[in-house]
Amino acid sequence: MIRTIALVGHSGSGKTTLGEAWAYLAGIKDRMGAVEEGSTISDYTPEEKAHGISVRTAVLPLQWKGHRFFVLDAPGYADFVAEIRGAMAAADAAVVCVSAPEGVQIGTERAWTVAERLGLARMVVVTKLDRGGDFYTLLEDLRATLGPILPVHLPWIENGQWIGLLDVLHHKAYRHADRGYTPENIPDAFKDEVARYRQEALEAIVETDEALLEKYLGDEDVEEAALAHAFHEAVRQGQLYPVAIASGKTLIGAEPVLDLILEALPAPTERFADGPPLAQVFKVQVDPFMGQVAYVRLYRGALAPGDTLESENGPVKLAHLYVPQGKDLVEVEAAEAGYILAVPKAEQLHRGMVLWRETKDEVPTTRLPDPTTFVAVYPEGKQDEAKLGEALHKLLEEDPSLRTERQEETGELLLWGMGDLHLEVAKERLEDYGVRVVLRTPKIPYRETVRKAAEAQGKYKKQTGGHGQYGDVWLKLEPSPEYAFEWKITGGVIPTKYKEAIEKGIQEAAQKGVLAGYPVMGFKATVFHGSYHEVDSSDLAFQIAASMAFKKAMEAANPLLLEPIYTLKVFIPQDRVGDILSDLQGRRGRILGMEPDGALTVVQAEVPLAELLEYSRVLRSLTGGQGAYSLEFSHYAEVPPHLAQKVIAARQAEAG
Numbered sequence: 001m002i003r004t005i006a007l008v009g010h011s012g013s014g015k016t017t018l019g020e021a022w023a024y025l026a027g028i029k030d031r032m033g034a035v036e037e038g039s040t041i042s043d044y045t046p047e048e049k050a051h052g053i054s055v056r057t058a059v060l061p062l063q064w065k066g067h068r069f070f071v072l073d074a075p076g077y078a079d080f081v082a083e084i085r086g087a088m089a090a091a092d093a094a095v096v097c098v099s100a101p102e103g104v105q106i107g108t109e110r111a112w113t114v115a116e117r118l119g120l121a122r123m124v125v126v127t128k129l130d131r132g133g134d135f136y137t138l139l140e141d142l143r144a145t146l147g148p149i150l151p152v153h154l155p156w157i158e159n160g161q162w163i164g165l166l167d168v169l170h171h172k173a174y175r176h177a178d179r180g181y182t183p184e185n186i187p188d189a190f191k192d193e194v195a196r197y198r199q200e201a202l203e204a205i206v207e208t209d210e211a212l213l214e215k216y217l218g219d220e221d222v223e224e225a226a227l228a229h230a231f232h233e234a235v236r237q238g239q240l241y242p243v244a245i246a247s248g249k250t251l252i253g254a255e256p257v258l259d260l261i262l263e264a265l266p267a268p269t270e271r272f273a274d275g276p277p278l279a280q281v282f283k284v285q286v287d288p289f290m291g292q293v294a295y296v297r298l299y300r301g302a303l304a305p306g307d308t309l310e311s312e313n314g315p316v317k318l319a320h321l322y323v324p325q326g327k328d329l330v331e332v333e334a335a336e337a338g339y340i341l342a343v344p345k346a347e348q349l350h351r352g353m354v355l356w357r358e359t360k361d362e363v364p365t366t367r368l369p370d371p372t373t374f375v376a377v378y379p380e381g382k383q384d385e386a387k388l389g390e391a392l393h394k395l396l397e398e399d400p401s402l403r404t405e406r407q408e409e410t411g412e413l414l415l416w417g418m419g420d421l422h423l424e425v426a427k428e429r430l431e432d433y434g435v436r437v438v439l440r441t442p443k444i445p446y447r448e449t450v451r452k453a454a455e456a457q458g459k460y461k462k463q464t465g466g467h468g469q470y471g472d473v474w475l476k477l478e479p480s481p482e483y484a485f486e487w488k489i490t491g492g493v494i495p496t497k498y499k500e501a502i503e504k505g506i507q508e509a510a511q512k513g514v515l516a517g518y519p520v521m522g523f524k525a526t527v528f529h530g531s532y533h534e535v536d537s538s539d540l541a542f543q544i545a546a547s548m549a550f551k552k553a554m555e556a557a558n559p560l561l562l563e564p565i566y567t568l569k570v571f572i573p574q575d576r577v578g579d580i581l582s583d584l585q586g587r588r589g590r591i592l593g594m595e596p597d598g599a600l601t602v603v604q605a606e607v608p609l610a611e612l613l614e615y616s617r618v619l620r621s622l623t624g625g626q627g628a629y630s631l632e633f634s635h636y637a638e639v640p641p642h643l644a645q646k647v648i649a650a651r652q653a654e655a656g
Contacts, residue, residue: 002267002268002337004070004093005072005091006072006091006093007071007072007074007097009076009096009098010076010098011053011076011077011625013097013098013102013105015074016035016042016073017040018097019041019071020034022064022071022258025179026064035053044326045327050428053076054074056075057084057086057295058326059323059340061324065259070339072340074087078628079419079421079425080418081418082401084114085366086351088111089118089280089363089364089365090340091120092268095123096122097125098125099128100126100131100134101128101133102133104142104146106573106600109599122238123264124242124244126243129162129247130250145598150205151197151242152167152168152169152242154197156187165253166190166194167256168197168198171186171198173187173190176251176253181256206227209234212226212230231264232266236265268300268337268338269300271299272300275300277298277307277356278299278354278356279298279299279354280299280352281295281296282297282352283398284346284350286394286433290345294346295324295341296341296342297339298335298340303336305318305319306318310355318341322341322344324340372631373417373419373616374415375423375441375442376410377439378413379438388430388437392415395426395429395430395433398429399426402416403416410445420617423439445518446516446561446563446564447561448516449636450559451557452478453478453557454557456553456555458472458475458544459471460541460548463536467535467536468536469541470533472530473549475525476553477525478523484525485503489530493532495532501546502542502543505550506525508543510523513559514551521562525550561638561644562636562637563608563638564608564635565634565635565636565637566633567606567632568584568604569602569630570602571600571601572626573601574601576627577594579623580603580619584603588611590606590607592606608637
């Protein structure tokens with residue numbers, strides 16, 4: 001049997017340590033590594049070792065009791081959402097780790113929601129019970145937050161020490177040994193408790209199967225095999241969510257959880273009907289030696305070395321088959337449904353691409369959220385500048401949750417990401433590509449507008465040898481929701497043939513307002529009078545005259561500075577709402593409302609972009625990493641006069 005699972009949860013919930021324990025127990029590592037030492041099989045990149053967290057999905061191919069597991073150890077940090085969602089789209093089930101001391105966290109709920117949208121079977125593994133936390137209180141929180149959970153393991157604690165597990169379904173006690181566990185009968189002190197949870201489990205399972213429920217209500221014996229089948233089907237269909245216990249650090253429960261995964265979670269063939277090969281690229285990674293490596297999930301069918309699949313970019317020949325194992329690639333002679341494969345030197349393959357033979361069918365997909373944090377990127381030197389474009393292309397190929405744009409008003413190259421850590425890691429990745437950059441606070445794209453109507457004349461007259469230059473334009477400037485241009489010339493005082501040149505002059509002048517040189521928006525320009533010369537007038541002369549008239553009229557129209565306002569949604573635990581509201585008010589935010597979202601509260605506000613440039617750090621500080629947010633541009637609004645003066649002064653100083 002094959003099981004392909006995504007190991008997910010909030011950052012620091014013990015995922016990587018549990019995966020490390022499984023790798024050790026399965027024999028692909030001789031000794032246990034540690035996250036804090038940077039020695040785990042999953043966290044092998046320089047960025048992961050430097051930050052002490054997972055930033056990429058690592059694949060652990062395990063052999064366990066004659067069965068093959070593909071464990072996709074995904075990051076917990078929400079900044080790396082592309083890796084998290086890619087791993088879940090490639091899996092048949094999600095194993096959600098929840099730290100006993102911390103309980104249900106925002107990363108728990110987010111992973112759960114994505115798994116639900118993908119239709120994945122789910123189970124919970126409670127970790128770090130050796131560090132504290134009340135298991136039974138946590139069960140209630142899990143039930144309230146996630147739905148119909150089914151505790152299948154209870155902690156076996158003697159003399160204040162956690163020594164093993166009590167298996168509710170199989171009515172066994174597992175005493176932990178150095179490398180494994182010894183099944184025993186349930187100790188007398190726990191028989192009543194286990195019996196109560198077993199009865200609850202039995203009732204929950206039979207309620208999902210009509211035939212078993214009829215037997216149960218008729219006091220007929222329910223066979224263990226039938227109960228096991230009903231349990232598996234209930235989990236596969238998302239009717240029940242098993243809750244197990246494990247510690248990657250001490251190995252307690254690590255093996256029973258693998259057994260439970262085999263028992264409860266679906267095989268690939270239970271999700272995808274048999275047929276010709278169908279696969280999807282769920283991530284790509286640029287390697288200095290192997291080029292672009294595509295990570296591929298085979299949903300159905302079988303492959304052998306030398307096989308060819310179709311893609312939107314043409315045929316893809318798989319000369320060799322490789323299975324990723326941490327940072328290494330292991331060659332295999334065959335692959336079947338459920339396999340995770342790595343295709344080196346696959347520059348023609350991109351994340352989300354489908355590979356097929358005969359028929360291209362639908363595969364699981366997830367949408368990435370819009371990035372929320374941005375910085376300005378400056379190359380350190382000319383050599384870096386020359387290579388920056390190619391390096392950014394590689395970076396965005398690896399991580400599509402990043403985005404770049406050239407800010408037209410400021411001329412800055414902006415890099416958008418999901419948080420400050422995400423952007424810092426992106427900078428480090430660019431350095432891996434040999435490009436050194438500086439990340440700076442971006443300039444705000446302010447605008448200017450007019451508050452009242454004003455009229456002005458722009459007259460351009462220049463006499464040189466031969467023909468001169470002459471253009472005379474009278475212009476009315478007034479506030480308007482959108483840009484508008486009106487031609488109200490009568491009597492032919494300005495020939496219509498100069499209309500286009502005059503509007504061009506107005507639009508060019510509007511690129512730099514009179515306050516601080518920012519683009520002007522929200523105005524209507526009406527040309528109502530002027531004069532021309534039969535010989536000296538030209539398009540250029542009227543273009544210059546219109547520009548002069550615009551600037552004079554704007555100076556008289558009470559100009560003001562505008563700033564971009566964004567709609568901010570903050571997702572936080574209820575006990576943090578007060579701190580968030582207070583902080584937002586201090587950021588000139590206008591609170592729009594609050595509403596519940598599962599165990600969280602969503603605060604919605606309109607906030608100036610200038611106040612949100614470092615909000616990722618602020619939110620993490622205010623919530624202890626328990627918050628998340630989204631941003632969407634809303635509108636432009638007037639900058640308060642005392643702040644506008646500072647912006648204008650800074651702009652003038654910058655211009656010299």
